[in-house]
Amino acid sequence: DADVTQTPRNRITKTGKRIMLECSQTKGHDRMYWYRQDPGLGLRLIYYSFDVKDINKGEISDGYSVSRQAQAKFSLSLESAIPNQTALYFCATSDKNRGTQGETQYFGPGTRLLVL
Amino acid sequence: AQKITQTQPGMFVQEKEAVTLDCTYDTSDPSYGLFWYKQPSSGEMIFLIYQGSYDQQNATEGRYSLNFQKARKSANLVISASQLGDSAMYFCARGSTLGRLYFGRGTQLTVWP
Numbered sequence: 095d096a097d098v099t100q101t102p103r104n105r106i107t108k109t110g111k112r113i114m115l116e117c118s119q120t121k122g123h124d125r126m127y128w129y130r131q132d133p134g135l136g137l138r139l140i141y142y143s144f145d146v147k148d149i150n151k152g153e154i155s156d157g158y159s160v161s162r163q164a165q166a167k168f169s170l171s172l173e174s175a176i177p178n179q180t181a182l183y184f185c186a187t188s189d190k191n192r193g194t195q196g197e198t199q200y201f202g203p204g205t206r207l208l209v210l
Numbered sequence: 211a212q213k214i215t216q217t218q219p220g221m222f223v224q225e226k227e228a229v230t231l232d233c234t235y236d237t238s239d240p241s242y243g244l245f246w247y248k249q250p251s252s253g254e255m256i257f258l259i260y261q262g263s264y265d266q267q268n269a270t271e272g273r274y275s276l277n278f279q280k281a282r283k284s285a286n287l288v289i290s291a292s293q294l295g296d297s298a299m300y301f302c303a304r305g306s307t308l309g310r311l312y313f314g315r316g317t318q319l320t321v322w323p
Contacts, residue, residue: 125309127310134315136214136301136313136314136316137255137301137303137311137313139311142309152310182253184255190309196242196245196260196262196304196305196309197243197305197309198245198257198260199245199257201256204253204255206253
């Protein structure tokens with residue numbers, strides 16, 4: 095079984111609809127992240143959470159919100175979807191085990207979102 | 211700016227040959243990590259290799275090695291004995307003290323027979 099799962103894997107929605115993308119992990123990591131990937135732009139950070147009570151905005155948080163329901167679950171919501179939010183969305187987790195030298199992040203399979 | 215630069219949008223290599231994918235980075239942090247990820251056409255992000263800024267030796271993982279030149283702020287990925295299954299997008303990333311990763315825009319590698 096995959097350590098980091100995302101649901102749904104694919105989603106088509108209409109402009110103005112509210113949608114939620116869910117992420118669950120069995121790695122026991124405290125830290126979780128949401129990224130979006132657009133062609134030619136690499137991955138950009140939307141939100142990140144170091145534990146259930148610690149949630150932080152990333153570089154492109156406008157139009158998104160998150161909820162950390164438990165250590166293992168981190169959800170991303172688009173309150174009112176717009177077409178330029180069409181992208182591939184990744185959830186990732188990491189363990190604080192290297193201090194300041196950076197932590198390996200492990201990614202879910204991604205959710206392909208199309209906003210019409 | 212936390213900039214990660216991958217100057218090669220696309221690279222081609224013949225099967226069984228070695229290939230180097232370039233990556234340079236900006237940082238003022240004294241301590242950081244460097245990462246490479248592989249993204250095949252199926253879309254998942256696969257962790258390949260890690261290098262800590264204080265590590266004295268270049269990291270290796272099987273056919274992957276990281277050519278780390280700290281003074282030049284470069285962290286090139288070397289893939290030896292390329293295989294057809296190595297065809298994918300490759301991303302360089304730098305870790306920060308806050309745990310997040312900064313990604314480059316990627317290099318599309320094509321391995322031909």
